Amino acid sequence: MKVAVAGKGGSGKTTIAGTLARVLANSGRRVLAIDADPSPNLAVSLGMDAVAAARIEPVPHSFSHHTEDAEGRYSVGLDVSPEDIAERYGTPAPDGVTLLLIGRVEPNQAGAG
Amino acid sequence: MRGILEHLHTSAFPATVTDMEAGLEHLKRGTLEHAGILLIVVEPYFKSIEAAGRIAELGRNLGVPAIYAVANKVRSERDEAAIRAYCSGHDLPLLAVVPFDEDVAEAERQGRAVLDTAPKAAAVGVVREMARRLLANDVPMAEARVAD
Numbered sequence: 001m002k003v004a005v006a007g008k009g010g011s012g013k014t015t016i017a018g019t020l021a022r023v024l025a026n027s028g029r030r031v032l033a034i035d036a037d038p039s040p041n042l043a044v045s046l047g048m049d050a051v052a053a054a055r056i057e058p059v060p061h062s063f064s065h066h067t068e069d070a071e072g073r074y075s076v077g078l079d080v081s082p083e084d085i086a087e088r089y090g091t092p093a094p095d096g097v098t099l100l101l102i103g104r105v106e107p108n109q110a111g112a113g
Numbered sequence: 114m115r116g117i118l119e120h121l122h123t124s125a126f127p128a129t130v131t132d133m134e135a136g137l138e139h140l141k142r143g144t145l146e147h148a149g150i151l152l153i154v155v156e157p158y159f160k161s162i163e164a165a166g167r168i169a170e171l172g173r174n175l176g177v178p179a180i181y182a183v184a185n186k187v188r189s190e191r192d193e194a195a196i197r198a199y200c201s202g203h204d205l206p207l208l209a210v211v212p213f214d215e216d217v218a219e220a221e222r223q224g225r226a227v228l229d230t231a232p233k234a235a236a237v238g239v240v241r242e243m244a245r246r247l248l249a250n251d252v253p254m255a256e257a258r259v260a261d
Contacts, residue, residue, distance in 0.1 A: 001128045001247065004145055004177075007154030008164045009135035012185040015217060015227065016154055019237060021130040022228055023244040032126035034118065042132045047226030078120045085121065094226070100121065 001029075018045025025095040032086065033099045040101050046093040058101040059089045118147035137168050145172055150247065151180045152208065157192035162199045169205045181208035181252065183243070188213045206253035209243040211236050 003020065007013035014037070021033040035042035043053035063080045078085070090098040118131065131148070133140065145151065151172040155165035165182055172180045182205050184196045193210055200207045216231035227234055246252055 002131075002147060002149040003129065003152060003247070004131045004133050004148035004150070005152045005154060006133040006137070006140065006145075006168050006172075007135070007185075008137075008156070008161050011135075011154040011156050011161060012211070012217070013135070013152075013154040014132050015221065016152070016183060016185065016211065016240060017130050017132040018226060019228055019240045020152075020244055021128075022226070023237075023241050024128045024130065024248075027244065027248065029128040030126045032121065032129045034121065034129060034131040036118070036131050037134045044224050045226055047229045050224050082120045083125060086125070094229070098126070102118075102121075 014041045014045045018042055018047070021046060021097050022093075022095040025097045031097045032090070033093065033097050035099065035101045036103070038103050040103075043091070043093065043099055043101075046097055046099060047095075048091075048093055048099070052091075056091050056099065056101050057089060058103050059085055061103075137164055137171065140168060140171050145175045145177055148172075148177050149179060151177045152183050153180065153205075154183050154185050155196060156186050157184065157188070157195050162196060166199065166203050166205065169203065179252065181206050183208055184210045186213045187211065208246070208252060209239050211239045 005013045005017040005020070018033070021031050025031040033042055033046060043056060044050060063085065064078055086098060086100065090100055093099045121129065133144070153165045153168045155161050169180050169182070182196065182200050184193060184207060187193050187196070187210050197207060212235050214234050214236035216234035217227045217236045220227035220230040223230065227237055231237070
């Protein structure tokens with residue numbers, strides 16, 4: 001299940017995302033919570049304390065490289081396996097959720113369809 | 114290869130929940146294609162509802178298979194009716210109606226998770242039910258939506 005939570009600022013999307021992640025984890029699934037907001041707040045909504053939240057290191061963009069095909073479509077490759085990224089940058093959050101901070105998702109970072 | 118989010122989703126985690134950047138200016142090609150389910154959190158006021166409609170349209174254009182509105186901070190039947198009216202008029206299924214909840218407001222004042230400060234809060238109950246329905250695939254469908 002790949003859920004993206006969007007909405008205007010202040011709508012409560014981060015609270016809902018954090019609560020949903022923990023509820024899913026409580027139902028026995030391994031849950032990766034990804035904070036793609038450049039002003040990250042998901043850690044606190046997941047129940048981490050603010051000091052620990054502030055220490056989380058985001059996934060460096062240098063792990064990915066971009067290529068462009070003949071039709072001008074971007075694709076993104078990872079130079080490090082996702083498992084390694086989750087291992088190195090994933091932060092344990094309550095209820096067994098693993099949290100990753102990736103910052104803003106730029107189109108040329110996330111790849112074009 | 115569809116980008117860093119797509120790659121992360123292929124890892125050992127059967128469930129991912131991504132908190133997207135607020136607003137919609139940044140939601141364009143390449144930012145949402147990873148998602149199987151797009152939840153658009155919407156408050157009961159015009160600008161929020163209108164933004165939700167635009168985010169839904171972007172999600173459709175990007176081919177997200179399942180797009181739902183989640184009403185939040187709903188204080189009254191009129192609040193709920195406003196969101197329902199928009200959603201039904203725009204073929205946007207409404208997955209859940211989360212009430213305005215003083216327990217959530219208090220948790221946010223404290224910088225804590227409402228699941229820790231008030232696990233039995235009404236808003237938490239609605240999110241639990243929403244998760245149950247998503248897991249059971251017991252979700253409303255918009256007639257115009259056809260999954261990829």
